[in-house]
Amino acid sequence: MVEQSNESAFAHEQTDHASAELHHHHSHATASKHIGGHHLLQVENLGVSFSMYDSSDRCFFRARKRTVQVIHDLSVSVHAGEIVAVVGASGSGKTLLADSVLGLFEPNATVTGTIWFDGRQCDARDLERLRGRGISLVPQSSANLDPLMKVGRQVRGVAKDAEDAKRRAALQRELFARYGLEPQVANLYPFELSGGMVRRVLLCCALVDEPKLIVADEPTPGLDLDLAVRALDDLRSFADGGGGVLLITHDIELALRVADRVAVFKDGTVVEETAVANFASPDLLRHPFTKELWRALPDHDFDIPKGGGTC
Numbered sequence: 001m002v003e004q005s006n007e008s009a010f011a012h013e014q015t016d017h018a019s020a021e022l023h024h025h026h027s028h029a030t031a032s033k034h035i036g037g038h039h040l041l042q043v044e045n046l047g048v049s050f051s052m053y054d055s056s057d058r059c060f061f062r063a064r065k066r067t068v069q070v071i072h073d074l075s076v077s078v079h080a081g082e083i084v085a086v087v088g089a090s091g092s093g094k095t096l097l098a099d100s101v102l103g104l105f106e107p108n109a110t111v112t113g114t115i116w117f118d119g120r121q122c123d124a125r126d127l128e129r130l131r132g133r134g135i136s137l138v139p140q141s142s143a144n145l146d147p148l149m150k151v152g153r154q155v156r157g158v159a160k161d162a163e164d165a166k167r168r169a170a171l172q173r174e175l176f177a178r179y180g181l182e183p184q185v186a187n188l189y190p191f192e193l194s195g196g197m198v199r200r201v202l203l204c205c206a207l208v209d210e211p212k213l214i215v216a217d218e219p220t221p222g223l224d225l226d227l228a229v230r231a232l233d234d235l236r237s238f239a240d241g242g243g244g245v246l247l248i249t250h251d252i253e254l255a256l257r258v259a260d261r262v263a264v265f266k267d268g269t270v271v272e273e274t275a276v277a278n279f280a281s282p283d284l285l286r287h288p289f290t291k292e293l294w295r296a297l298p299d300h301d302f303d304i305p306k307g308g309g310t311c
């Protein structure tokens with residue numbers, strides 16, 4: 001049961017008790033400002049909770065609301081040029097983190113904390129405005145494509161004016177060429193695409209908006225290993241071109257192949273944010289859960305691709 005009164009998503013929080021948060025941050029203005037300006041994305045002390053009717057209470061008229069805290073005290077950051085992988089178990093709240101960064105809030109959600117993007121502190125409305133204009137989502141599945149619209153038109157998206165339409169058309173052709181999609185793919189409908197083509201089309205949809213940050217929510221499930229690796233390579237080249245990527249995945253092996261840093265997500269929070277290079281040895285990992293993840297890796301002499309970022 002969803003409460004419709006929009007009890008408070010972020011925007012509301014910004015006016016009341018998050019104003020306390022704002023003040024809190026001002027009290028260490030230098031540190032916070034430095035952090036906020038230094039990173040492309042900085043999420044600090046994010047909390048997401050939902051108010052719900054208690055399903056154990058069978059009498060409708062007596063139904064009481066309760067609050068479920070799904071994300072608490074979560075901090076994570078992404079520099080320009082960097083892929084930060086958020087790894088964690090299913091159902092632990094990873095998608096809610098993605099939604100929060102994109103300013104997508106359920107009506108029964110209460111979101112607290114601070115999000116900076118490109119040096120600016122953002123409230124819910126700012127994040128909504130940034131969606132597709134700075135921050136773009138690469139969603140998990142073709143369910144995000146319109147089944148009745150040719151993919152070329154979907155990739156080009158909605159243009160502001162004639163000039164923007166021209167720019168988008170040129171960029172769509174360029175992106176198709178870059179990602180190995182034949183020009184005539186633009187005239188196909190989503191059902192005519194293979195799994196690998198869908199993945200590249202979804203990436204092109206995000207890239208045509210020329211974002212600074214891509215949030216990729218589980219971009220690899222359902223792809224065979226070869227395609228999964230190529231999907232991540234595409235994100236890598238975006239980051240190498242100066243973009244930032246928040247890569248949400250439960251596949252730590254793939255994350256270690258492509259990311260610079262890993263944020264380990266457990267029970268609704270990030271318990272450790274560490275350079276990929278630290279996965280070379282469990283002694284370099286701090287949290288017991290991260291060490292556990294390390295032990296679960298099938299092959300411990302994998303290639304650590306690069307030195308990894310430092311914070």
Ligand SMILES: Nc1ncnc2c1ncn2[C@@H]1O[C@H](COP(=O)(O)OP(=O)(O)OP(=O)(O)O)[C@@H](O)[C@H]1O
Pocket residue numbers: 050052070089090091092093094095096097106108109250
């Ligand atoms: N609107 C909502 N009201 C109540 N609970 C919600 C709502 N949206 C999400 N949740 C709960 O939040 C929890 C985290 O969900 P989320 O989808 O973020 O997890 P996830 O880590 O992305 O999982 P997966 O790996 O399966 O994609 C789930 O238990 C879900 O039931």
Ligand code: NI
Pocket residue numbers: 094095096217218
């Ligand atoms: Ni998810």
